Amino acid sequence: LLQLLKDQSDSVVLLTVQVLSRISLPQIVPDGSISRDSPRDEAQFEMVIKSILALFNNDRNLLETRGSLIVRRLCVLLNAKSVYLVMADIISSYNVSPNSDDSFTLEFVATMVQTLNLILLTASELHNLRQLLQESFSRDTPADDTNATAVVSRSSSYRRGSGKYYAKNEGARVFASLFHCWSNNPVSTFSICLLARAYDLAFALVKKFSELEITVGFLMQIDKLVHLIESPIFVHTRLQLLDAEAPYHTYLLKSLYGLLMLLPQSDAFHALNDRLTSICNLRDNLGIRPSITASPSTGVIKNEESSIYESGLHALDLLDRFDEVMSLHRQERTAIQQKSILPKEKGHVVHTSRPGP
Helix, strand or coil, rough: CCCHCCCCCCHHHHHHHHHHHCCCCCCCCCCCCCCCCCCHHHHHHHHHHHHHHHHHCHHHHHHHHHHHHHHHHHHCCHHHHHHHHHHHHHHHHHHHCCCCCCCCCCHHHHHHHHHHHHHHCCHHHHHHHHHHCCCCCCCCCCCCCHHHHHCCCCCCCCCCCCCCCEECEEEEEEHHHHHHHCHHHHHHHHHHHHHCCCCHHHHHHHHHCCCCCCCCHHHHHHHHHHHHHHCCCHHHHHCCCCCCCCCHHHHHHHHHHHHHHCCCCHHHHHHHHHHHHHHHHHHHHCCCCCCCCCCCCCCCHHHHHHCCCCHCCCCHHHHHHHHHHHHHHHHHHHHHHHHHHHHHHHCCCCCCCCCCC
16 A cells, blocks of 8 residues: 555545545544544554655655655644654654664654655645644743643653653644654754744754754755745744844844854845844834843853743753754764775775785
8 A cells, every 4th residue: 555655646645645544543434534633543543654654764756756745645634733743753763773673764864854844834734733833932822830741752752860841831742842853954943943933942053053064955954944934934933023122032133143154145145134134224223232141142041041941841951952863963974984984995905015026
């Protein structure tokens, strides 16, 4: 059945996804249709998602050509939030047993995160999930202090000493779960912070980008993100640039200027620079002085002062998770480079004897 996802016909692929979705819903719906609110068999649901991800892992061309179509269709037939949470949990499982056949390589995880993030930011099917993330840390979002939800990933649980994130609302829980997985792709991690309006966390991430290996692929992702910032998806971010007196404004402005400093001279650079220049001119015309103390130059965040603290999350824990994952990626790249060098050294024969007369 999974092999039908490789069919050249979109109709065949969509019908196959519908059958796979039906497998996750064991209870028969009276009219035979699939409802996103129908009860799921969690084991079956996870098996279907894991099989699809394994197929993407083994066939990168399928991921590039049909990945978006398949994921978007899954989100229509099933609950988009559940699909993303299960996918994020599964593709992060490399931490559990890196030598297992069921694990994914870090390179695939980073690519998959980039794909899922682009779908999250652009697909109309995920509008509700985007809205949930945008309201994650809003002061208007009700929090249940007495019943905080523990968010634990199978791959690596986190809160210092306790191994968990504790979220006080559903949006924060989803953000923490996605951040845990999205940390495998720096630009995707930054974009989800912008989407959730966690601008202080976004600024702290930008400061950490200087410690990463800046590749062409990394710059291309930033270029694409800048163009997305100019799209309707980030209209709330652009409008919040007008709130020059708001506490988060300095963090937001510095985060976007951080992207600007990373970009080479290009169309994306000039587009973002023009927008930021107009905002700075607005602040000057209004006579508003920037709050230096609100955004320390080191990018260090105090948990109690972070925008996500009231939701039950700790910014330092999330940043530690990001550092941990980036360290794993550096180790894997080093191991791959060493493996590519060793065969050459073994194949190189050194002649130490003197040639005969």
